[in-house]
Amino acid sequence: MPGRRRHLRRRKSWNTATSPISIRVGSRSSSRQFYEVSASGARDASRFARLVADQVRSFPCDPLVIAINGYQPWLEDILNSCIEDYWSAISELDRQVQFAGTMQFPERASKRGQDVPWTFVLDHMNVPQVYYWSVDMDPPGWDGSGLPDIEHYRFRVGAWECGRAACRFDREVPVAILFTKPTPVAEYVVTELLFGYLHRDGDYDQPREDEEGICWLFSRLYWLLTDWQNIISEIVTRLNEAEANSHDRHLPVKTRTRLMHNEVDRLYELKEYLHFHNRAFRKLQKLKADVPQREQRDPLWTDMDDAVEDLEQYNTTLDGLKERFNNLIELEFNIQNAVRADNSWYLSIVATIFLPISYLASLFGITTLTWPAIWYLWAAIPIVAVSLTLALCFPWGIRRLQKRLYPIETLRLTLRPQSFTMLGNELPDNVDVPGSRRPSKVGQEYISELLGRLLTYGTGDMIDKLRCGVH
Template sequence: MASSPRRRHVRRRKSWDIGNSTINIRVGSRRSPRHFHEISVASPRDAPRFARLVNDQVRAFPQDPIIISINGYQSWLEEILSACIEDYWSDISDLGREVQYANTMQFPQKASKRGQDVPWTFILDHLNVPQVYYWSVDMEPPYWDDEGLPVIEHYRFRVGAWECGRGACRFDREVPVAIIFTRPDAVSEHVVTELMFDYFYKDGDFSQPREDEEGICWLFSRLYWLLTDWQNIISEIVIRLDEAEANSHGRNLPVKLRTRMMHKEVDRLYEFKEYLHFQNRSFKKLQKLKDDVPKREQKDPLWGDMDDAVEDLEQYDSTLDSMKERFNNLIQLEFNITSAVQSDNSAFLTIIATLFLPLSYLASVFGITTITWPPIWYLYVAIPVAIASAAFTFVFPWSVGQVQKRLYPVESLRIRLQPRNFTMLGDELPASVDVPGSKAGKVKGKAHRPSGADGMRERSRSHPREKHEDE
C-alpha cells in the first residue's frame, strides 16, 4: 500500500509525456477554490472551449490580469492560443517548445519588434535543493550516484514566460495577459496546481494597474521569489562542507576519495555561480525599465523588491565564493598533510640509514674472503661506530637547532604593538593619523568632552599622556 502513491506518480508522468498529444492548460480565476480552471486540449478543435474559459474569466473579474499556465508543447498549440490571444507576433508556442527541449536560457527580452504592443519573454532556470522538489510531492528522493552528489540538472526548475501585456486579449484589450510554460513532470505539476496560482492571488499587488514594462518585472520577480531558494542551497553546501571537514580531520575516508569529492563540490559551486550570475543580470536588465515608467509610477513597491533581489543575489555570490575558498583550503590541507607525512617517512628512513649504513659497510668489509681478521675485531670496530652514528643522528639535529636559535632568536622577530597606532578610549583617531591642514603634521583627533568640573578633571588627566605622545 505504501508504494502505490509512487506508482501513481510514475504513471502520471508517463501519461503527461511530451510525446502525448494532451496538454493541460490552467487559467487563473478567483472563482475557483484552487484559483484556476483547468482544461485538457488534444487538438485544435478544443480551441473554442479554451476561448470560452478565458471569456468567462474576463467577464467575471475584468480588473484581474489573465494568467495562463501550459504544461507542454504541440505544433498546434498556437492555434489554441490564437482563439483568444492576438497573434500579431509570430510563433508564440515556440517558447513552450524551447522550455521543453532547449538547453539555453534567455534573458527577459522583447519577443517581437512589430506591432504597437510589444510582448516580453524569458526562459529561466530556478534552483533549489533537489530533495525539496521530491519532498514537496510526497516522493522519496532517488539515490544519487557519484558519491552522493546530484548533478546540476536535478537542481533546476525551468520556466518560460510570455508577458503579452495589454491589447492581446480579444475579449478585453485592457486586460493584461501572461502565459507561463512549464514541463509536464510531477514537480512542475505540483508547483503549478498547488503553489503558483495561490501565490499570485495572495499578492496584494496582483490586480494593481501596471504598464507592460512593470508587468514583466512583476511576473519575473514573483516567479523568482516562489521557485528560487538560494538559502536552501547554501544550507546544503554548509552541511557538505562540515562533512568534508569532519572526514578530513578524522581521516574517515581515503585521501584520494576525500579530495575527489571536494573537487566535485567546487565544480558544482562554479555551476551554481553561473546560474546565479544569470539571474542577477536578468534582474539588473529589468531594473533599467524603471526609466521607461512615468515618474508617478516609479514609487511602486515592485522596484524596491527588484533592488532587494539584486542585493540578495550579490550576497549569495559572496557566500558561494567563501564556500569555494573553504573547500579549496581543505583540498590544500589534504595535500599539505600528505606531503608532511611523506616527509616524516623520509626522515625516519634517513635516520635508519644513518644508524645502520656504517654497520653494513663494516660487515661488507669484514665479509671479504681475502681478509683473515679475527671475528672479535668486528665488535671492537662496530660498537664505537654504532655509538658515533647514534650520536650523530640524534645530537647533530639538536645542535643545529640550538645554533639557529642563537643566530636568529625568535624574540627579535616578534612585532611590538605601539599605542600610537591605535585609537584610545574617548579619541576619534589614532595618534599616527595625518590630519590635513594641521601645523604640527600629526594631530590626534579628540572626541567632544563635556564642560565643567568633570571636563576639567578629564583634561587634567589627559595632559600627561598628551605630553608623552608629543615627546
C-alpha cells in the same frame, strides 16, 4: 485553399497527439485558485476558449494567467482560440522550455508595435532536496561525486507576457502564459503554490504597462522559485563536512581532494546561473526609463533594486566559499608533504644505523684481507651503538642548539586605549584634528615624559619654560 491547408495541418496535428496537456487558468472564484482543462488535441480548443471567456467575464480587471505543463505540436491551435495572432510564437517558446538547454533574457518577441509580448526562459535555482521534499518525494540518488547533478537544481520556467491587446475576448485584459516541464515538482508548484502566491500579491490586479508587467512577473516567479540562501546553506554544510573529514582523516587524501574539486566545479556552475539572474534583473531595471515619472514610485522597482543587491551579496559569498574550498585543498597537499617529510626522516635514521654496518661488511668482504670473522662482530657492535646513539641524540642536540641560538619568543602587543575609538567618540584619542581645540593626548604624553627627564637631568629654568609652554 489557405483554409484547406490549415484544416489539413490541424488534422495532422490530431494524429501526433500522444499525451494530454494540463492547462490551468487562474481564477479567484475557485477554491484552488484556478480552473483546469486537460487537452489532448486541437479539438479541445473550444473548451479552453469557453473557460477563458468565463474567467474574463467574471473578473475583467484581473490579469489572465495561464499555466501550461508540457508541449505538443497542436498546442498552437489551442492557444489560437483565445490569443490574438501570437500563438505560433507562444508555441515556439513552450518548445524551447521543454527541449532547449539555454536561457533567454527578457526581451520583446517582435518589433511590430507597442502591444507586443515580452518573453523569457529562466532556470530558477534551489536545493534539490527542497524541491522533492515539497512534493513528499525522496530525492534521487546522486552520482559518484557525491553531488546532485546540476539539472536537479534547476526549475525551468518560460513566460509569455503581453500587457494588452492579446486576449480575443477583452483587449484590455493583460495576458501572461507560463510554461513548465511536466514533472511532479512542476505540477506541485503550479497546482499548489503558483496561483495562490500571485493572487495574494497586493499588486496583482494593479493596471500596468507592458514594461511593468514583465518586471512584475519576472520578479514574482524569481522570489517564489529561487532561493540562493538555501543553496549557500547547503554549500556551507558540505564545507563543514569536508573540513571534518580533513581534520579526522576519515577518507583517503585522494578521495577528499577529488570531492572538494567537485565542489569547486559545482560552485562555478552555480555562479553562471547567478550571474544570469543578476544580468536579467539589471536588464529589466533599464525599463524604468520607459515608465512615466509619476509611475516610477511603484514599489516594484525598489523590490528589483533589492534583488540586485542580494544577488551581488550572494555572488560575494560564493566567492568566499570557493576560496575556502581551495584553501582546504591546498592544506591537504601541505599536510601530505609534511607527512612525506616525516617519513623521509625515519628513512634517514634507518640509513644512519645500517650504513656503517654495510660499509664494514664491504671491508670484510675484500678477498685480499684475511681478518678473522670474530673481528667483524667486535667492530660491528660498537659501530651499531655509536650509530644508534647519533640517530637518537643528534636531532635532539640540533633542536637544543637551535633553541639556544634562536630562542622562540612570543611578542605580545599591548593595547592602548588612545588607539581606539571610545563609545560616544567619533575618532580615536591619538588623532589630531586641524582647527580643533581638543588637546592631543599623544602630545601631552610626550611633553610629560620630557618634563620627567628634565626633572632628573635638566635645569630649573628650562623646566619653567616648558611648563609655561604646556599651559
